[in-house]
Amino acid sequence: MSLIDLSGVQKWYGEYHALRGIDLQIAAGEFFSLLGPSGCGKTTLLRTIAGFEGIDAGTLRIDGLDMRGVTPDRRPTNMVFQSYAIFPHLTVAQNVAYGLRRTADGREEKARRVGEALEMVGLGGYGGRRPHELSGGQRQRVALARALVLRPKVLLLDEPLSALDRKMRETMQSELRRLQRQVGITFILVTHDQEEALIMSDRVAVMFEGAIAQVASPQALYSRPADRRVADFLGAMNFLPAEVRDGRVEIAGLGACEVEPEQVIGAGGMAEAGMRPEAMTMLDVQPGEGLREAAGTIADRAYYGDMTYYMVELPGVPGHVTVSMKNRPGSAVLDVGAPARIGWDPRAVLLFPA
Amino acid sequence: MSRRWLLLYVVLYMALLYAPIALLPIFAFNDGQVIAFPLQGFSTRWFEGLWTNRTLHSALWNSLVVAVISSVLAVVLGICAARASARYAFRGQGAVMGMIMVPLVLPEIIVGVSVLIVVNTVLGLPLGLWAVIAAHVLICTPFAVAVLSGAFQSLDPAMEEAARDLGETPWGAFRTVTLPLVAPGIVASLLICFTISLDEFIIAFFLTGASPTLPVYIWGLLRFPADLPIVMALGTLLVLASIVLLTMAEIFRRRGAARAGRKDSGGFL
Ligand SMILES: Nc1ncnc2c1ncn2[C@@H]1O[C@H](COP(=O)(O)OP(=O)(O)O)[C@@H](O)[C@H]1O
Numbered sequence: 332m333s334l335i336d337l338s339g340v341q342k343w344y345g346e347y348h349a350l351r352g353i354d355l356q357i358a359a360g361e362f363f364s365l366l367g368p369s370g371c372g373k374t375t376l377l378r379t380i381a382g383f384e385g386i387d388a389g390t391l392r393i394d395g396l397d398m399r400g401v402t403p404d405r406r407p408t409n410m411v412f413q414s415y416a417i418f419p420h421l422t423v424a425q426n427v428a429y430g431l432r433r434t435a436d437g438r439e440e441k442a443r444r445v446g447e448a449l450e451m452v453g454l455g456g457y458g459g460r461r462p463h464e465l466s467g468g469q470r471q472r473v474a475l476a477r478a479l480v481l482r483p484k485v486l487l488l489d490e491p492l493s494a495l496d497r498k499m500r501e502t503m504q505s506e507l508r509r510l511q512r513q514v515g516i517t518f519i520l521v522t523h524d525q526e527e528a529l530i531m532s533d534r535v536a537v538m539f540e541g542a543i544a545q546v547a548s549p550q551a552l553y554s555r556p557a558d559r560r561v562a563d564f565l566g567a568m569n570f571l572p573a574e575v576r577d578g579r580v581e582i583a584g585l586g587a588c589e590v591e592p593e594q595v596i597g598a599g600g601m602a603e604a605g606m607r608p609e610a611m612t613m614l615d616v617q618p619g620e621g622l623r624e625a626a627g628t629i630a631d632r633a634y635y636g637d638m639t640y641y642m643v644e645l646p647g648v649p650g651h652v653t654v655s656m657k658n659r660p661g662s663a664v665l666d667v668g669a670p671a672r673i674g675w676d677p678r679a680v681l682l683f684p685a
Numbered sequence: 686m687s688r689r690w691l692l693l694y695v696v697l698y699m700a701l702l703y704a705p706i707a708l709l710p711i712f713a714f715n716d717g718q719v720i721a722f723p724l725q726g727f728s729t730r731w732f733e734g735l736w737t738n739r740t741l742h743s744a745l746w747n748s749l750v751v752a753v754i755s756s757v758l759a760v761v762l763g764i765c766a767a768r769a770s771a772r773y774a775f776r777g778q779g780a781v782m783g784m785i786m787v788p789l790v791l792p793e794i795i796v797g798v799s800v801l802i803v804v805n806t807v808l809g810l811p812l813g814l815w816a817v818i819a820a821h822v823l824i825c826t827p828f829a830v831a832v833l834s835g836a837f838q839s840l841d842p843a844m845e846e847a848a849r850d851l852g853e854t855p856w857g858a859f860r861t862v863t864l865p866l867v868a869p870g871i872v873a874s875l876l877i878c879f880t881i882s883l884d885e886f887i888i889a890f891f892l893t894g895a896s897p898t899l900p901v902y903i904w905g906l907l908r909f910p911a912d913l914p915i916v917m918a919l920g921t922l923l924v925l926a927s928i929v930l931l932t933m934a935e936i937f938r939r940r941g942a943a944r945a946g947r948k949d950s951g952g953f954l
């Protein structure tokens with residue numbers, strides 16, 4: 332049985348349909364992410380689970396119990412707010428102890444639990460500090476400790492890393508993973524950063540406009556997106572007009588190939604072919620075995636140090652396709668305007684209904 | 686050149702503003718019954734006169750009672766209004782908040798006369814301090830709302846939610862998180878309302894009945910020129926008290942801004 336079970340959950344803000352029928356099961360101990368562009372309803376869904384928003388249709392069960400009418404203080408969930416919401420008038424230790432006010436533990440037991448929680452997030456010895464003396468990353472750790480000290484069944488995190496700088500964010504990503512494995516609590520993370528969702532999660536739900544487009548593991552999401560929007564949102568994908576005729580696909584600018592049934596997403600007929608930039612190669616930089624060849628012109632180039640992205644114009648195709656190349660020692664960097672020979676693998680083609 | 690004129694303007698402006706107030710202590714310590722130059726020498730007898738004047742004491746007591754009760758009531762109402770307007774969106778919100786703020790610009794004489802008519806004619810009740818309190822709550826509440834709105838508006842709504850999430854009841858969350866965070870605003874608005882009520886004259890004059898408040902009593906004194914220096918002494922003390930109160934209010938407001946980690950963006954002082 333899943334720990335969290337949403338079925339047909341709908342939410343209206345006045346005229347605005349914020350959640351349009353959410354079905355979702357999350358297992359105990361999972362690191363689960365809600366991923367989607369800003370405004371798609373991730374926060375709303377999270378707040379629904381926490382109990383801050385009521386739902387207008389459908390049911391929400393946590394641990395088998397219907398949560399209708401159950402207020403946030405009575406749910407087995409705790410939340411790390413986007414703003415952290417650290418109480419500025421309390422010390423770090425008092426913040427962490429806040430949720431223990433109503434528990435039956437004695438004073439010493441509470442102090443022990445607070446110390447343990449602070450230790451766990453790497454803030455041992457910071458108990459006497461005031462929140463305004465802490466850095467952003469440290470405040471976030473306080474928010475984590477404050478929620479985890481209550482040993483909730485589910486920890487809800489609303490874009491917890493978005494306010495941190497890049498280095499700190501990467502540190503906290505691995506830290507959060509480590510914490511989650513250590514405590515074994517179900518984490519539900521809201522993020523608009525696809526990389527973050529892929530790095531951290533066991534499973535990811537991709538949301539658009541109040542509905543879930545796909546729920547899958549990061550690998551499945553990336554290699555077999557459920558539709559064009561998901562493919563586009565996760566990483567980059569080149570889309571080319573394509574036509575399917577008795578098992579053979581004619582891809583504009585690339586040529587014809589055979590595809591396996593599992594490469595076809597949705598119905599056949601008029602279709603679009605999708606290829607990841609890393610599924611293609613510049614043959615002049617790095618030749619490959621068993622690849623089809625296509626010719627074009629390099630329209631632009633972006634050099635990233637470890638990678639180079641080539642924007643290649645193909646004959647008869649509007650716009651350009653992006654090809655990413657790993658820069659190895661001694662490998663060439665091609666010039667803009669030069670003719671390009673592209674190698675592509677038919678097995679990496681995905682077909683989407685147009 | 687223009688700098689010099691500006692400086693002159695500022696000096697004149699300040700002089701006009703504060704010269705009358707500066708006269709208060711000068712004549713309060715002047716050893717003469719007539720309020721006129723040249724001064725007669727230093728004396729503290731007018732302050733001693735204050736000390737022994739029984740009717741003045743009862744007027745002061747009346748004023749303190751009125752000011753304390755009406756400022757507390759106004760601030761409690763102000764907390765409710767400010768929180769409601771900061772946290773919720775409801776139908777007619779603008780209109781309701783506007784109605785609350787209107788007494789800010791309502792001439793006090795109109796408030797005084799209308800409450801007088803309501804109390805005397807409509808309700809047929811005797812006048813008294815309670816009527817003054819009611820009217821003072823009316824005129825103080827908008828000031829309380831104005832100060833408290835700032836405090837509530839700048840409060841992260843997630844604070845109270847976090848408290849709820851961590852197991853507190855709605856009231857518990859309000860008491861242990863919201864109240865401490867807006868406490869500086871509450872103290873500041875209490876002090877402002879107290880000051881407004883303490884020196885309010887027109888409304889008190891209409892409604893006070895047989896037991897005058899301090900401003901009404903002072904006005905009565907003016908008819909006896911011999912008592913004028915006593916009024917000067919009293920005025921001196923009141924100015925001092927006002928300065929102390931307003932300074933305290935400002936200190937609390939700034940402390941509130943600092944505690945919430947906000948940048949100080951001006952205030953009423
Ligand atoms: N309290 C609210 N009242 C009205 N509309 C809201 C409210 N909260 C969110 N919305 C709307 O619901 C949509 C989804 O919001 P949200 O869940 O915050 O998105 P996300 O977290 O994915 O960025 C947005 O269009 C937002 O404007």
Ligand SMILES: [Mg+2]
Binds near residue numbers: 490
């Ligand atoms: Mg959000």
